[in-house]
Amino acid sequence: MKRFYKWLLSIGIAFGVFCSLIVFTAGQTQWTMIRLKKEALESDKYKIINTDNHLAIYGMGLDFAKQIQSLLPEKVVSDVMAKGFGVAVSYEGEPLMVGQVVGTGSNMAEILEFQMIKGRYLSPRDIDGYEKVCVIKSNVYDLVRTRNATHIDLNGEPYEIIGVISGDEAIGEEDIFVPVTTLYKYIEKIDERSGLIYKIVLDRKGLSEEYIWSELGEKAGIKGMDIDRLKLLPYQYEEASLLNGNNAVKEFLMIFLLSLMVLAVAAFNIIHIATASIIDREREIGLRTAIGAKPGHIIRQIVCEILHCALNGGMGGIAAASIVNTLTNLGLGQFSLSFNAVSIAAGILLAAMTGLITSMLPAARAAMIDPAAALREE
Structure with a gap:
């Protein structure tokens, strides 16, 4: 096979694998979200x-x-979980950019399985005594740890830090936890019948x-x-998903179908390129047949040539997809595309299967070339 056709085949496969992997990695992320949501529903x-x-x-x-x-x-x-509104959080007069300040009872750490990094969670005595204490996430503690902070200020009043929990807890934007009774009496200063x-x-x-x-x-x-x-x-069930709970599954199916369409278009182009290569090599193939090459030998040669180009192109498509994946995640600032060992294996499998399937028609055409007619052509 001429180098020109090898390049065309490799580029065609690379494009197909690249587009399919971009769609596939987006589908992987979507599927992970579906699985996590299912686990949340079973919790x-x-x-x-x-x-x-x-x-x-x-x-x-x-x-x-x-x-x-x-x-x-x-x-x-x-x-219970109560929300503080407009609570000013600071340390030694310096404002701290943190999430929500919430009031809870003493069972929250057990229910949500908080990972305590330091100290303890709120106790019944803290709740009943309206104590000015707090438990903070590790991301808040990192802001004041270098200054050996033992307290932070909420609305200008000092609150002792009695515990630190992991910032990886999947509990939303809640960053600071205080006794719910303290939130009502000292922070919001309203009646406990307020909502x-x-x-x-x-x-x-x-x-x-x-x-x-x-x-x-x-x-x-x-x-x-x-x-x-x-x-x-x-x-962890999002209230909005009650209205459209099947959207994630539908999106995943659409992504999967789009991936198949992209690969089908690439395969169609590869068949045309490989067939053009066979037409260009009719004299060569006819000569081999005339000197004793069997149809099986011709088919095996064409399949191996196309498969070799397909694997080379597949590796190029995988490399391009991994680069675009990384740049996309960095640009968006979030994990939007999931590129991993499964993606690499899928890319290699796609390239191999596409090369193998698309080589069948050109190989069969090559095996049926009449050596006498081919040798008569200029």
Whole structure:
């Protein structure tokens, strides 16, 4: 095969593998998100929120939230999470850029399985005593660790740092945890009936969602409490996904079909290039046949030539896809494309399969060349 055709074949395969891998890596990321969401739905960690049919979340008062907790089955472990609004966080007069300040009870570390790096979590004594203490994430602690900080200031008041948890905890933007009673009394300075509680977090301990909800409804009915606007949801379930829960699966299928289409177009072009190469080499192939080469030998030679070009092009496509993948992730500042050993294996397999399949037609054409007719041509 002439070098020109080898280059065309390699470039065609490289383009097909490159485009397919870009789509494939995006699909890998999408599939990972689907799997993680499925694991979240199967977790024992749940939340109760006060919402309407449009999933707008309304706050609950601390008294009301405690009543709801008391109605849960005895086996269930629960806690509340209250949001602080516009809390100024600083250290020695220097503002700290951190996430949300929230108030919780003493069970939150157990329910969400916080990894304590230093110290302890909030205790019942901290809650009952309205103590000015806090637990912070490691990313907040890193801002003040070099100065041996033992406290941070919330709205100008010092709060002792009693514990540090891992910043890898998948709990959202909550960075600083204080006793929920302290949040009401000293930080927000409002009545405990005010709606600062935005969710009740619970560990269902293996109990079914239906059982917990039926128990809650039955006990609430006896006490004459209205819980129609409460919803029991998996803790990491995004409320918006209730409206379009199948979107991720549909997107993954669309990405998969797009990948197949790109590869099919590349394969079609490769067949044309390989066929053109066979036409250009008819005299050579006819001469080999005339001196005793069997059709099987011709087919094997053509398949090996195209497969060799396909693997070379596949490696080029893999290299290009890995570079684009890295640049895309760096440019977006997030992990959008997943390029790993599976991607490399998929690229090699795609190149090999495409080369093998697309070589069949040109190889068959080469095997059927009439040596007498080929040798008569100029």
